[in-house]
Amino acid sequence: MSDILLKADHVTMTFFGKTTLVDRIVRRMGGRPKKRSLLAVADVSLALYRGRMLGLVGESGCGKSTLGRMIAGILSPTSGSVLLDGKPIMVGKRKVTTRIQTVFQDPFASLDARMRVGQIVAEGPIAHRRVTKAAARQFVTRWLETVGLDPSYADRYPHQFSGGQRQRIAIARALAMAPDVLVCDEPVASLDVSIQAQIINLFARLTRELNLTTLFISHDLGVIRHLCESVAVMYLGGIVESGPTADVYSKPLHPYSKALIDAVPKIGDGAATFKPIAGEIPSPLDPPSGCVFHTRCPYIVDRCRIERPVLREVTSGRWAACHRIDEISLTSKVADS
Amino acid sequence: MRAAAISDFWSDFHENYVAVVAAIVVVVIILAACFAPWITPQNPYDIANLNLADARQPPGFVGSQGYVHILGTDSQGRDLYSAILFGLRISLEMGVISGAVALAIGTTLGIVAAYVGGRLENVIMRAIDLQLSFPAILLALILAAILGPGKTQLIVALVAAQYAYYARTAFGTAAVERQKEYIEAAAATPLSAGRIVLRHLLPNSMPPLIVVATVQIAAAISLEATLSFLGVGLPVTQPSLGSLIANGFEYMLSGRTWMAIYPGIALIILITAINLVGDQLRDQLNPRLRR
Amino acid sequence: MTALLEVKNLTTHFFTKLGVVRAVNDVSFSLARGEILGLVGESGSGKSVTGFSILGLVDPPGRIVSGSVQLAGQELVGLGDNKLREIRGRRIAMIFQDPMMTLNPVLSIGTQMRLAMRAHKSVSKRAARARSAELLTRVGISDAANRLDTYPHQYSGGMRQRVAIAIALLHQPSIIIADEPTTALDVSVQAQILAEMKSIVAELGTSMIWITHDLAVVAALSMRIAVMYAGSIVEVGATSDVLTSPRHPYTLGLLNSLPSRAPPGTELKPIPGSAPSALNVSKGCPFQPRCSMATSICTTVPPLLGDTQHPVRCHNPLLFAASDSV
Numbered sequence: 001m002s003d004i005l006l007k008a009d010h011v012t013m014t015f016f017g018k019t020t021l022v023d024r025i026v027r028r029m030g031g032r033p034k035k036r037s038l039l040a041v042a043d044v045s046l047a048l049y050r051g052r053m054l055g056l057v058g059e060s061g062c063g064k065s066t067l068g069r070m071i072a073g074i075l076s077p078t079s080g081s082v083l084l085d086g087k088p089i090m091v092g093k094r095k096v097t098t099r100i101q102t103v104f105q106d107p108f109a110s111l112d113a114r115m116r117v118g119q120i121v122a123e124g125p126i127a128h129r130r131v132t133k134a135a136a137r138q139f140v141t142r143w144l145e146t147v148g149l150d151p152s153y154a155d156r157y158p159h160q161f162s163g164g165q166r167q168r169i170a171i172a173r174a175l176a177m178a179p180d181v182l183v184c185d186e187p188v189a190s191l192d193v194s195i196q197a198q199i200i201n202l203f204a205r206l207t208r209e210l211n212l213t214t215l216f217i218s219h220d221l222g223v224i225r226h227l228c229e230s231v232a233v234m235y236l237g238g239i240v241e242s243g244p245t246a247d248v249y250s251k252p253l254h255p256y257s258k259a260l261i262d263a264v265p266k267i268g269d270g271a272a273t274f275k276p277i278a279g280e281i282p283s284p285l286d287p288p289s290g291c292v293f294h295t296r297c298p299y300i301v302d303r304c305r306i307e308r309p310v311l312r313e314v315t316s317g318r319w320a321a322c323h324r325i326d327e328i329s330l331t332s333k334v335a336d337s
Numbered sequence: 338m339r340a341a342a343i344s345d346f347w348s349d350f351h352e353n354y355v356a357v358v359a360a361i362v363v364v365v366i367i368l369a370a371c372f373a374p375w376i377t378p379q380n381p382y383d384i385a386n387l388n389l390a391d392a393r394q395p396p397g398f399v400g401s402q403g404y405v406h407i408l409g410t411d412s413q414g415r416d417l418y419s420a421i422l423f424g425l426r427i428s429l430e431m432g433v434i435s436g437a438v439a440l441a442i443g444t445t446l447g448i449v450a451a452y453v454g455g456r457l458e459n460v461i462m463r464a465i466d467l468q469l470s471f472p473a474i475l476l477a478l479i480l481a482a483i484l485g486p487g488k489t490q491l492i493v494a495l496v497a498a499q500y501a502y503y504a505r506t507a508f509g510t511a512a513v514e515r516q517k518e519y520i521e522a523a524a525a526t527p528l529s530a531g532r533i534v535l536r537h538l539l540p541n542s543m544p545p546l547i548v549v550a551t552v553q554i555a556a557a558i559s560l561e562a563t564l565s566f567l568g569v570g571l572p573v574t575q576p577s578l579g580s581l582i583a584n585g586f587e588y589m590l591s592g593r594t595w596m597a598i599y600p601g602i603a604l605i606i607l608i609t610a611i612n613l614v615g616d617q618l619r620d621q622l623n624p625r626l627r628r
Numbered sequence: 629m630t631a632l633l634e635v636k637n638l639t640t641h642f643f644t645k646l647g648v649v650r651a652v653n654d655v656s657f658s659l660a661r662g663e664i665l666g667l668v669g670e671s672g673s674g675k676s677v678t679g680f681s682i683l684g685l686v687d688p689p690g691r692i693v694s695g696s697v698q699l700a701g702q703e704l705v706g707l708g709d710n711k712l713r714e715i716r717g718r719r720i721a722m723i724f725q726d727p728m729m730t731l732n733p734v735l736s737i738g739t740q741m742r743l744a745m746r747a748h749k750s751v752s753k754r755a756a757r758a759r760s761a762e763l764l765t766r767v768g769i770s771d772a773a774n775r776l777d778t779y780p781h782q783y784s785g786g787m788r789q790r791v792a793i794a795i796a797l798l799h800q801p802s803i804i805i806a807d808e809p810t811t812a813l814d815v816s817v818q819a820q821i822l823a824e825m826k827s828i829v830a831e832l833g834t835s836m837i838w839i840t841h842d843l844a845v846v847a848a849l850s851m852r853i854a855v856m857y858a859g860s861i862v863e864v865g866a867t868s869d870v871l872t873s874p875r876h877p878y879t880l881g882l883l884n885s886l887p888s889r890a891p892p893g894t895e896l897k898p899i900p901g902s903a904p905s906a907l908n909v910s911k912g913c914p915f916q917p918r919c920s921m922a923t924s925i926c927t928t929v930p931p932l933l934g935d936t937q938h939p940v941r942c943h944n945p946l947l948f949a950a951s952d953s954v
Binding site for chain 2: 113
Binding site: 059060162164192193194195196197198200201204205219220221222223225226227245246259260263264265266267273274275276277280281283 | 670671784785786787814815816817818819820822823841843844845847848871881882883884885886887888889890892893895896897898899902903
């Protein structure tokens with residue numbers, strides 16, 4: 001049983017919009033100005049176990065990217081903290097560790113178009129004095145080879161490469177800092193299917209070989225099922241369920257998890273089956289009261305409108321935030337495959 | 338990649354014949370200005386050279402020094418052709434130096450404001466806005482009048498009148514680039530703010546600044562000419578194109594038009610050529626930015 | 629059964645400064661009335677350009693070099709702009725990946741729908757509003773009558789796409805060409821829209837060409853699939869046939885690339901290498917450099933052959949069921 005390497009402890013992220021002069025006047029006159037703050041992540045606690053890959057899945061507005069950025073040390077939580085080996089990773093708004101690195105979604109935007117590939121990969125290590133400029137060449141060669149790229153590519157510029165190759169460069173850049181934790185924010189979403197498969201294989205191999213602890217954020221349930229042993233499902237700023245991937249997929253505890261899994265078309269014997277969820281995702285600017293899923297939940301009772309359910313451990317390793325877990329028994333329509 | 342970029346740039350550039358011609362004109366003028374002491378018969382700034390008897394003579398006049406004044410002479414006896422070339426030299430000097438200093442100051446302010454954001458951004462950019470709402474010429478005029486005549490004083494006035502344009506452009510581009518993922522990635526490593534600004538933000542904000550710089554140099558030249566025309570700025574013994582036009586202006590109605598027209602034409606050619614090159618640069622660099 | 633749309637040997641090239649981009653090469657397929665055809669391929673396969681070519685929406689430096697597109701017997705290639713405009717929106721409608729390609733941000737929804745209606749027939753404001761509200765309800769937008777005066781920016785991506793679909797349905801077109809309409813949408817929204825499309829097709833008898841890279845979506849929706857690679861169709865057939873018994877190595881490679889089809893934790897068997905640039909189309913089969921079944925004959929371009937139900941463009945087509953190899 002591996003230990004916890006990284007812990008997000010009750011982190012909350014509220015994006016405050018600017019209160020304009022009009023807002024202030026309205027408030028002075030006794031009215032209520034339009035709410036401009038966005039609660040992107042609401043009191044989330046998450047643990048990453050050493051050497052394991054945790055998938056974070058959800059749709060737009062669920063806060064998975066924001067949570068990912070807080071864990072990566074890019075954003076500072078409004079409240080709560082992220083701890084690596086028990087120590088906070090941020091001091092004020094500054095990240096004080098290099099042990100957590102990130103791979104971003106868009107391989108075209110996350111690389112500086114004006115730098116050569118070799119410079120991109122070596123920049124961090126040189127700035128942090130892990131390698132000297134003289135030794136940089138060999139250093140870069142090693143990492144480019146690790147991600148399956150020809151070392152001669154070090155002299156080229158990012159725009160000369162395809163999406164899949166650029167993503168490999170981004171992975172090399174992250175790994176060159178020798179991190180213990182890798183945060184991947186939708187790293188394969190913008191790649192073609194056949195290239196996606198190559199990069200998925202690369203992730204699987206590298207995280208195993210380098211014993212990386214990984215947070216894999218994606219909206220693609222299939223990719224997460226393939227790569228991650230455990231998964232956490234997010235909806236509108238909170239985690240609604242988490243547990244071993246196979247279990248969550250076949251016997252989800254939360255109605256949203258079930259609805260999400262059922263909504264994905266799957267190819268089974270040629271035809272595909274799927275079941276749409278009713279309703280629309282509410283705007284994160286104006287979330288529903290009580291349980292945020294209550295507007296779309298088929299199992300709603302009165303309590304769901306008033307009281308927000310707490311994420312609790314239902315059975316060993318399986319957590320869910322629902323008032324009615326003990327009463328409802330769910331099986332996803334497409335249990336396996 | 339550099340060689341490829343330059344040849345790409347050139348192949349796009351030379352599709353616009355007007356811009357190529359303009360670029361050639363600018364180069365010719367620069368060379369003429371650089372070599373002015375060697376290709377002019379007279380140094381118009383050396384009072385000892387001047388002979389009032391030669392003053393106000395039309396083009397083609399053979400002067401007391403023995404050579405032909407191809408463009409005539411001005412009211413002080415200066416060979417107009419020499420005066421124009423030296424005047425171009427000063428115009429370019431003023432334009433480029435003040436442009437470079439304004440670029441440095443404005444870019445620093447704009448990029449720092451964009452990166453730091455928050456209150457600092459507000460303070461800097463509102464000051465810039467305030468300044469931009471002031472007519473540049475008025476500002477330059479007041480400063481030049483306060484500071485008195487002289488090259489350095491003029492440069493200070495020109496820089497003060499211009500840096501806001503650079504700051505505004507630099508801020509706009511840097512603010513957009515700042516939101517992009519590669520800056521986020523750099524901050525995530527983490528890299529220090531200084532490194533991010535100098536190695537990532539600044540190089541990627543350059544393209545529109547190059548365009549602004551080109552057009553602003555033309556504006557600075559025009560501004561300097563206006564100041565000289567109005568009598569502030571450079572001393573009388575070192576006439577720039579503006580002063581030449583001012584001096585020659587009195588004689589326009591009496592038929593001695595060459596004294597104002599030739600310097601005027603020279604000024605127009607210089608400014609137009611620089612603007613055309615700047616236009617082409619802007620068109621060329623724009624689609625690349627959008628990509 | 630005569631086909632509603634017959635595409636024969638369609639070839640569209642882009643003549644750019646860097647060379648000729650052979651986006652679509654010798655593409656042939658047919659679409660029957662009330663049928664949904666899935667056009668599947670990755671980026672660069674030419675699937676979108678095929679859709680644009682059918683509607684004559686290819687702008688210079690691209691043009692249709694050869695081939696024919698017949699809508700109920702009428703030839704569309706070479707048709708003048710005026711005639712094509714009569715067909716666009718009225719007999720063939722298109723839905724794009726980004727709904728903001730259809731929607732004008734400064735006009736209200738009601739105004740845009742009325743303008744779209746007036747493009748092909750005169751209609752009173754009241755009649756236009758009624759029909760617009762009816763269609764918006766049909767595509768799943770509640771409280772439609774009051775939404776007519778709202779603007780696109782007030783909607784989420786899924787809702788905007790529904791409005792785009794409603795606009796496409798205004799003139800009850802015989803064919804809707806949908807170019808990756810759900811790719812940018814959330815899973816749950818995608819599922820809703822797929823369900824809507826299925827019911828619309830069933831109810832109105834509209835034919836559809838659904839262009840996508842997502843095999844699962846196409847499996848959920850379409851009756852027949854055409855797989856494209858490097859500008860050519862490599863395999864066509866009934867959805868269940870193609871997905872259970874793919875004949876072309878590329879189709880098999882695509883299926884093997886899907887993580888949802890492989891046991892978790894195993895290594896996927898992706899297609900090695902990457903798709904060729906459309907600038908240098910190789911002589912011979914375009915898939916040959918990446919194909920594990922390639923032989924010496926593959927240096928010639930394979931013709932589209934095989935039985936008429938499931939033709940494949942391959943010299944060495946697969947003859948066993950896909951389940952054997954996964």
